[in-house]
Amino acid sequence: xxxxxxxxxxxxxxxxxxxxxxxxxxxxxxxxxxxxxxxxxxxxxxxxxxxxxxxxxxxxxxxxxxxxxxxxxxxxxxxxxxxxxxxxxxxxxxxxxxxxxxxxxxxxxxxxxxxxxxxxxxxxxxxxxxxxxxxxxxxxxxxxxxxxxxxxxxxxxxxxxxxxxxxxxxxxxxxxxxxxxxxxxxxxxxxxxxxxxxxxxxxxxxxxxxxxxxxxxxxxxxxxxxxxxxxxxxxxxxxxxxxxxxxxxxxxxxxxxxxxxxxxxxxxxxxxxxxxxxxxxxxxxxxxxxxxxxxxxxxxxxxxxxxxxxxxxxxxxxxxxxxxxxxxxxxxxxxxxxxxxxxxxxxxxxxxxxxxxxxxxxxxxxxxxxxxxxxxxxxxxxxxxxxxxxxxxxxxxxxxxxxxxxxxxxxxxxxxxxxxxxxxxxxxxxxxxxxxxxxxxxxxxxxxxxxxxxxxxxxxxxxxxxxxxxxxxxxxxxxxxxxxxxxxxxxxxxxxxxxxxxxxxxxxxxxxxxxxxxxxxxxxxxxxxxxxxxxxxxxxxxxxxxxxxxxxxxxxxxxxxxxxxxxxxxxxxxxxxxxxxxxxxxxxxxxxxxxxxxxxxxxxxxxxxxxxxxxxxxxxxxxxxxxxxxxxxxxxxxxxxxxxxxxxxxxxxxxxxxxxxxxxxxxxxxxxxxxxxxxxxxxxxxxxxxxxxxxxxxxxxxxxxxxxxxxxxxxxxxxxxxxxxxxxxx
Amino acid sequence: xxxxxxxxxxxxxxxxxxxxxxxxxxxxxxxxxxxxxxxxxxxxxxxxxxxxxxxxxxxxxxxxxxxxxxxxxxxxxxxxxxxxxxxxxxxxxxxxxxxxxxxxxxxxxxxxxxxxxxxxxxxxxxxxxxxxxxxxxxxxxxxxxxxxxxxxxxxxxxxxxxxxxxxxxxxxxxxxxxxxxxxxxxxxxxxxxxxxxxxxxxxxxxxxxxxxxxxxxxxxxxxxxxx
Numbered sequence: 038x039x040x041x042x043x044x045x046x047x048x049x050x051x052x053x054x055x056x057x058x059x060x061x062x063x064x065x066x067x068x069x070x071x072x073x074x075x076x077x078x079x080x081x082x083x084x085x086x087x088x089x090x091x092x093x094x095x096x097x098x099x100x101x102x103x104x105x106x107x108x109x110x111x112x113x114x115x116x117x118x119x120x121x122x123x124x125x126x127x128x129x130x131x132x133x134x135x136x137x138x139x140x141x142x143x144x145x146x147x148x149x150x151x152x153x154x155x156x157x158x159x160x161x162x163x164x165x166x167x168x169x170x171x172x173x174x175x176x177x178x179x180x181x182x183x184x185x186x187x188x189x190x191x192x193x194x195x196x197x198x199x200x201x202x203x204x205x206x207x208x209x210x211x212x213x214x215x216x217x218x219x220x221x222x223x224x225x226x227x228x229x230x231x232x233x234x235x236x237x238x239x240x241x242x243x244x245x246x247x248x249x250x251x252x253x254x255x256x257x258x259x260x261x262x263x264x265x266x267x268x269x270x271x272x273x274x275x276x277x278x279x280x281x282x283x284x285x286x287x288x289x290x291x292x293x294x295x296x297x298x299x300x301x302x303x304x305x306x307x308x309x310x311x312x313x314x315x316x317x318x319x320x321x322x323x324x325x326x327x328x329x330x331x332x333x334x335x336x337x338x339x340x341x342x343x344x345x346x347x348x349x350x351x352x353x354x355x356x357x358x359x360x361x362x363x364x365x366x367x368x369x370x371x372x373x374x375x376x377x378x379x380x381x382x383x384x385x386x387x388x389x390x391x392x393x394x395x396x397x398x399x400x401x402x403x404x405x406x407x408x409x410x411x412x413x414x415x416x417x418x419x420x421x422x423x424x425x426x427x428x429x430x431x432x433x434x435x436x437x438x439x440x441x442x443x444x445x446x447x448x449x450x451x452x453x454x455x456x457x458x459x460x461x462x463x464x465x466x467x468x469x470x471x472x473x474x475x476x477x478x479x480x481x482x483x484x485x486x487x488x489x490x491x492x493x494x495x496x497x498x499x500x501x502x503x504x505x506x507x508x509x510x511x512x513x514x515x516x517x518x519x520x521x522x523x524x525x526x527x528x529x530x531x532x533x534x535x536x537x538x539x540x541x542x543x544x545x546x547x548x549x550x551x552x553x554x555x556x557x558x559x560x561x562x563x564x565x566x567x568x569x570x571x572x573x574x575x576x577x578x579x580x581x582x583x584x585x586x587x588x589x590x591x592x593x594x595x596x597x598x599x600x601x602x603x604x605x606x607x608x609x610x611x612x613x614x615x616x617x618x619x620x621x622x623x624x625x626x627x628x629x630x631x632x633x634x635x636x637x638x639x640x641x642x643x644x645x646x647x648x649x650x651x652x653x654x655x656x657x658x659x660x661x662x663x664x665x666x667x668x669x670x671x672x673x674x675x676x677x678x679x680x681x682x683x684x685x686x687x688x689x690x691x692x693x694x695x696x697x698x699x700x701x702x703x704x705x706x707x708x709x710x711x712x713x714x715x716x717x718x719x720x721x722x723x724x725x726x727x728x729x730x731x732x733x734x735x736x737x738x739x740x741x742x743x744x745x746x747x748x749x750x751x752x753x754x755x756x757x758x759x760x761x762x763x764x765x766x767x
Numbered sequence: 768x769x770x771x772x773x774x775x776x777x778x779x780x781x782x783x784x785x786x787x788x789x790x791x792x793x794x795x796x797x798x799x800x801x802x803x804x805x806x807x808x809x810x811x812x813x814x815x816x817x818x819x820x821x822x823x824x825x826x827x828x829x830x831x832x833x834x835x836x837x838x839x840x841x842x843x844x845x846x847x848x849x850x851x852x853x854x855x856x857x858x859x860x861x862x863x864x865x866x867x868x869x870x871x872x873x874x875x876x877x878x879x880x881x882x883x884x885x886x887x888x889x890x891x892x893x894x895x896x897x898x899x900x901x902x903x904x905x906x907x908x909x910x911x912x913x914x915x916x917x918x919x920x921x922x923x924x925x926x927x928x929x930x931x932x933x934x935x936x937x938x939x940x941x942x943x944x945x946x947x948x949x950x951x952x953x954x955x956x957x958x959x960x961x962x963x964x965x966x967x968x969x970x971x972x973x974x975x976x977x978x979x980x981x982x983x984x985x986x987x988x989x990x991x992x993x994x
Contacts (some may be wrong), residue, residue: 186876190816190906193779276818277777284776344768455876457906458969460815462783465976476976591976 048075076304086533111562135180155219161530167208191276209571231317245431246331249344294357320381486520487574493635503548510584512662519586531575598679610705614696621699682736780815787970790888813854826856855964868916872947903967930954
């Protein structure tokens with residue numbers, strides 16, 4: 038086939054990008070070469086619209102061993118232990134084929150982690166669906182949950198936390214973000230930088246098939262009416278093979294045979310081979326006839342662009358081939374020497390003894406397009422003036438019941454019960470808490486992890502929203518007693534070619550950068566997913582933050598369930614009654630305007646650090662951060678978890694009771710302390726200039742808000758736990 | 768006491784079982800599925816996981832793997848063999864236990880704490896456990912125990928039912944049946960009571976920081992009775 042501009046455009050390249058390719062090569066590329074360029078230059082692999090802004094994110098810190106640019110980020114957790122972690126999106130495939138899309142998303146992120154030598158110890162996920170009334174939502178949710186479970190459960194890695202939301206902006210484009218944490222010894226971390234000339238390049242894992250060809254290009258385009266036709270671009274997962282690959286790789290990694298290793302993820306053999314060569318400033322030569330294929334008569338083009346799962350590329354020390362082969366034979370996996378490193382600084386591919394590709398590596402990587410796209414700055418919306426009339430007919434208890442059964446607040450037990458969250462025997466905080474916590478096996482340490490996003494806040498004002506998610510992640514880790522260490526981000530946005538969507542991206546990234554810098558909570562890995570839109574309508578901007586924190590002694594972990602009747606409840610942080618963009622305002626008053634709550638980074642840091650001090654002193658019996666639904670929603674969840682009630686004090690504030698109970702002011706926590714410690718706690722809070730209010734006391738069976746508003750714990754539980762189960766069983 | 772845990776390629780609770788056995792005093796060895804001989808053992812454990820991916824019926828391929836011949840002989844000679852979750856499925860497929868394990872009634876994987884009522888305290892697996900119910904943990908997709916009417920009568924007559932799913936007080940009813948198992952069966956013995964298969968994972972309940980501690984009761988009792 039003779040390549041033309043038309044064919045290039047069908048590959049998702051722009052006219053000027055095709056011209057640039059011809060200029061760089063000083064000739065017209067053949068079809069295999071064009072395929073390689075299109076794979077390397079698409080948005081998903083090249084970050085061409087986002088690179089310009091991502092470089093401003095804070096990525097360094099005293100615990101950071103490896104920041105962005107590798108398969109995953111790495112942080113130091115002491116005693117030569119390190120945690121490798123990353124979050125990644127698999128949005129487009131999951132909408133087309135929810136089971137396989139979600140499953141391979143989980144498989145892909147776990148591969149990124151064990152490629153670096155780490156054994157995966159925890160999975161998390163953040164999944165977002167259209168309105169529950171949308172006819173596709175239920176099947177998508179079921180398929181995604183089954184897919185995540187199907188893959189993670191088979192791998193034997195516990196899924197310890199997650200987040201699920203529903204919003205009509207995801208009707209035509211759901212989000213599936215998967216995160217994995219792995220554990221590795223500091224001196225056994227593996228990287229993707231090739232080194233040395235003439236070193237054997239090894240292919241291991243599953244055979245290559247015709248599945249997933251152009252998956253990365255599909256992920257770099259918007260959806261239209263013909264979306265069903267894209268099903269063949271979705272990869273098919275085989276978690277059993279991945280489990281074998283994990284064990285085989287870790288067995289090989291125990292020795293010193295590997296120079297560099299890279300999993301074949303997006304754009305398969307193309308990106309893995311080119312990345313290793315590029316990082317090592319080398320060339321690479323591959324004989325495509327040596328690649329193990331599942332189907333007959335596969336062309337070089339298909340072999341290079343296949344996204345078949347469960348495959349790895351390794352640059353081995355010369356002479357170690359037999360030793361490595363023995364390990365992969367033991368695990369019944371394919372093993373083939375397919376090429377070698379060269380000094381040419383080119384990728385050279387041979388097939389049937391003919392050279393089918395000859396491209397200088399730098400044209401694919403350093404010379405890939407980078408765009409500083411036009412974007413529109415978002416204005417801070419005006420505050421909404423709520424009228425007394427709007428609150429007149431509202432009864433606190435019935436509003437509370439509506440809020441607790443709201444799809445975005447209600448219990449997600451139906452989901453996480455389908456994930457094995459206890460395998461490996463170290464899960465000490467299960468899903469449903471502020472963060473999942475797993476012990477570092479055989480030590481007194483534990484790591485906490487949480488995933489968060491706040492699309493409504495980001496949509497309303499991207500800069501504030503970006504800051505808010507980082508703060509929420511920080512609060513979730515603090516609430517379980519963990520010291521926040523670092524974050525990974527998954528940036529889900531609409532089209533970068535749309536100035537408003539691009540503006541949302543730019544300002545969310547700016548916000549999250551500011552917050553992570555201030556909180557010393559650096560970004561160590563991440564992924565960008567643009568073109569989350571159907572036709573011209575983008576999703577609400579949904580950056581997802583995965584936060585990781587450390588507990589030096591897991592016995593100091595805090596949970597949110599209320600512990601003992603008579604204990605005192607305090608709200609840490611100031612309550613101002615901010616209702617704009619709150620769940621109460623949007624879903625009860627049907628008011629969608631107004632700015633999100635303000636973020637005060639000083640208070641966030643100070644409040645969080647002071648709570649950690651109180652936890653160290655063993656003053657805190659239960660803690661929970663105040664987020665969606667305000668104080669009363671947070672407190673209700675603490676009641677439900679502990680099967681305890683509470684009696685509220687009359688507040689000192691001049692705001693109305695709905696603003697007090699449902700306002701979503703930031704930087705707040707509810708803590709439970711014993712009465713006889715109250716004086717000491719107040720002293721520490723005052724010394725640290727932390728604002729607090731006395732909320733009330735823990736009670737036996739009822740939550741009593743005021744003399745007219747009382748509800749039993751059983752009723753609270755019913756409101757909180759029934760919606761999702763009922764919805765899915767209908 | 769010497770124990771052996773068989774590792775199939777897709778086992779994923781093998782390490783957890785190793786940790787639990789050692790914690791309660793066993794000298795445990797890991798045995799690869801491709802080996803032919805079992806080391807000298809007082810107990811052989813088939814752990815949970817996805818042995819060979821379980822794309823075919825769960826446990827069916829594993830039941831034909833090389834080591835299973837030795838496991839078979841060991842069991843036939845009266846050796847103590849315990850299969851947990853996928854291990855239970857393998858024992859059923861290997862014909863060492865009666866019945867089959869079908870897909871869960873509601874077609875979903877279930878991971879949660881449950882209670883089991885001990886039905887038969889005569890076997891050494893549960894003899895001398897003071898409690899009548901234990902809180903265990905399940906995590907499976909195919910734990911729906913089933914067998915023919917004749918078989919169930921035989922199992923019952925021989926007192927082969929080890930555990931029922933129940934509430935915390937030992938009441939056995941549909942509301943406490945997580946997966947649709949016939950008669951709420953959570954675990955069974957062979958006729959001779961030396962082979963035990965159960966869906967719950969006692970090895971996940973051995974530390975106050977985990978989901979519970981009733982697994983500790985089980986393992987402590989087991990090693991004492993094997994001595």
